[in-house]
Amino acid sequence: MSAPAIQISSISRRFGETNAVDNLTLEVQSGEIFGFLGHNGAGKTTTVRLLNGVLEPTSGSARVFGLDPQAEGPALRARTGVLTETPSLDERLTARDNLSFYADLYNVPRADVPGRVNSLLTEFELVDRADEKVGGYSKGMKQRLALARALLHKPVVLFLDEPTAALDPVAARHVHALVENLARREGCTVFLCTHNLVEAQKLCDRVAVMEHGRLVALGTPSDLTRQYVKRLDVDLEVDPVQMDLALQTLQELPQLVISTPKREKELLTMTLSGRESIPELLSILVQKGLRVYRLAPQEANLEEVYFALNGGVG
Amino acid sequence: MNTRAIVAIARKDLKVALQNKGVVLPIIILPLILFVIFPWIMAYAPSWADASGTSFSNMDQILERMPSGLLNELSGYTPDQQMTVFALVYMLAPMFLIMPLMVSSVLAADSFAGEKERKTLEALLYTPTTDRELFTAKLLGAWAAAVAVALFSFLVYAVMVNAAGWHSIGHIFFPNWMWVALVFWVTPAVAGLGLVVMVFVSVRAQGFQDAYQTGGLVVLPVLLLMVGQISGVMYFSLGVVVFVGLVIWLIDAVLLWFASKSFRRGELMTKF
Numbered sequence: 001m002s003a004p005a006i007q008i009s010s011i012s013r014r015f016g017e018t019n020a021v022d023n024l025t026l027e028v029q030s031g032e033i034f035g036f037l038g039h040n041g042a043g044k045t046t047t048v049r050l051l052n053g054v055l056e057p058t059s060g061s062a063r064v065f066g067l068d069p070q071a072e073g074p075a076l077r078a079r080t081g082v083l084t085e086t087p088s089l090d091e092r093l094t095a096r097d098n099l100s101f102y103a104d105l106y107n108v109p110r111a112d113v114p115g116r117v118n119s120l121l122t123e124f125e126l127v128d129r130a131d132e133k134v135g136g137y138s139k140g141m142k143q144r145l146a147l148a149r150a151l152l153h154k155p156v157v158l159f160l161d162e163p164t165a166a167l168d169p170v171a172a173r174h175v176h177a178l179v180e181n182l183a184r185r186e187g188c189t190v191f192l193c194t195h196n197l198v199e200a201q202k203l204c205d206r207v208a209v210m211e212h213g214r215l216v217a218l219g220t221p222s223d224l225t226r227q228y229v230k231r232l233d234v235d236l237e238v239d240p241v242q243m244d245l246a247l248q249t250l251q252e253l254p255q256l257v258i259s260t261p262k263r264e265k266e267l268l269t270m271t272l273s274g275r276e277s278i279p280e281l282l283s284i285l286v287q288k289g290l291r292v293y294r295l296a297p298q299e300a301n302l303e304e305v306y307f308a309l310n311g312g313v314g
Numbered sequence: 315m316n317t318r319a320i321v322a323i324a325r326k327d328l329k330v331a332l333q334n335k336g337v338v339l340p341i342i343i344l345p346l347i348l349f350v351i352f353p354w355i356m357a358y359a360p361s362w363a364d365a366s367g368t369s370f371s372n373m374d375q376i377l378e379r380m381p382s383g384l385l386n387e388l389s390g391y392t393p394d395q396q397m398t399v400f401a402l403v404y405m406l407a408p409m410f411l412i413m414p415l416m417v418s419s420v421l422a423a424d425s426f427a428g429e430k431e432r433k434t435l436e437a438l439l440y441t442p443t444t445d446r447e448l449f450t451a452k453l454l455g456a457w458a459a460a461v462a463v464a465l466f467s468f469l470v471y472a473v474m475v476n477a478a479g480w481h482s483i484g485h486i487f488f489p490n491w492m493w494v495a496l497v498f499w500v501t502p503a504v505a506g507l508g509l510v511v512m513v514f515v516s517v518r519a520q521g522f523q524d525a526y527q528t529g530g531l532v533v534l535p536v537l538l539l540m541v542g543q544i545s546g547v548m549y550f551s552l553g554v555v556v557f558v559g560l561v562i563w564l565i566d567a568v569l570l571w572f573a574s575k576s577f578r579r580g581e582l583m584t585k586f
Binding site for chain 2: 015049052053054055056073074075077078080082084086088089090091092093097101102104105106107146149
């Protein structure tokens with residue numbers, strides 16, 4: 001197995017009395033899309049800054065592709081791309097000037113700059129307004145331009161801080177496709193800070209949940225849902241003539257069925273105490289002579305995990 | 315040092331700054347008044363005074379208070395010519411220093427505090443530039459522009475002074491060696507002083523205007539030099555100019571050392 005792209009060992013960062021990041025340890029594998037979830041102030045942006053050598057840790061250490069962010073910051077930042085929380089663009093410059101300027105800073109070969117800039121402007125559908133000042137752009141256009149800037153030098157690790165926050169659904173889908181493409185086809189490691197739990201569920205191989213600077217959960221979305229969301233919503237389809245019998249049977253199983261079953265057209269919906277209840281429930285229904293056509297669990301999502309971790313709902 | 319990155323940042327800073335009216339207007343208006351209009355007023359003031367019968371005794375009194383060194387330098391001229399030469403060559407010399415000071419301050423305010431106001435610094439900090447390259451680039455753009463504007467102003471002033479004084483002097487009398495030292499020795503130092511002061515001010519300023527107003531206090535020493543000369547305490551001789559330049563270069567070196575120590579990414583990220 002290759003070395004992790006990102007290794008964080010007991011890293012902490014304090015601002016006065018506040019622990020922005022508190023003893024964080026985790027690893028991100030090369031080519032992985034890693035979700036970094038948490039409220040505002042949970043320590044996500046500070047972690048990105050620490051990993052890029054932009055902030056010094058109070059204690060602990062990190063490595064990004066084997067490079068120490070503090071000692072080898074410039075070499076490390078040449079290999080990372082960062083989409084900051086605010087687009088951080090020069091609004092008095094045009095989109096083309098903004099990208100060309102950063103191409104110089106990232107040392108993109110001079111001969112490649114015009115082509116690379118044009119190709120990104122085209123990819124992000126900004127080419128028609130490339131020579132307008134960015135101050136006149138919409139929020140979504142600025143976000144797309146900032147994302148294009150993060151990709152200028154073809155980074156091997158991409159840090160994205162709320163990449164779809166200002167985007168409409170079509171543009172957001174485009175960004176999702178781009179992120180998946182970068183990771184799956186080009187092997188780019190993506191460190192995705194997001195509040196958007198649907199986005200994290202859809203894109204991420206693994207996620208970490210942060211709270212007040214501390215790591216409170218780490219795993220694949222399905223591992224986390226299994227671990228933190230015990231109850232399970234299911235749809236049950238039986239022979240329509242047996243609906244009443246099915247309802248009566250379910251109401252007699254409070255240890256398995258923890259909500260009142262509801263009839264919705266040809267389906268019965270209910271909440272089970274957990275996925276372990278499924279085999280037993282199925283067995284009882286069959287013993288009662290019910291013809292079960294379908295028993296479909298509704299997979300819990302990261303949103304439920306998130307609320308389970310941050311408020312006991314779930 | 316990554317010169318490509320340094321040049322790119324310096325060039326970008328200037329490009330961005332020159333689109334700010336708050337930056338451009340003083341850079342145009344001040345030299346226009348000081349180096350184009352003022353020479354003509356000062357050159358013709360004695361003849362206007364004579365024509366209207368007004369006494370020009372105030373200038374006479376100022377000249378009487380001047381140190382003997384200056385009076386010796388003016389001794390080859392007639393009384394009217396002395397006033398013209400004194401006004402155009404000596405009186406304006408300290409005012410000339412306001413030019414590089416103001417240009418470097420205003421550009422540095424836009425580069426540091428303006429960047430903070432526009433929230434554009436963060437993306438810059440994520441680039442592979444080192445802290446030293448970033449610091450050099452930020453200073454270099456404003457410093458080079460301030461020196462260039464001052465040199466251009468000097469050329470314009472040289473033409474204006476000789477043209478305006480021609481009717482009285484009758485030959486090219488500007489610049490003298492003192493002005494050469496002022497432009498090529500003191501001006502770069504003064505431009506550096508405006509910059510480093512603005513680096514410190516920008517850390518606490520909320521934005522461009524705030525920084526520019528607070529940093530404007532840096533012109534006070536120049537005003538003191540002006541007052542010192544008009545009151546006859548000293549005059550801008552070659553020796554004084556060389557000495558003043560040396561002192562400013564030393565102050566620059568000390569301030570620059572402190573500024574470079576505090577110019578670290580982590581500090582910028584938390585303070586900017």
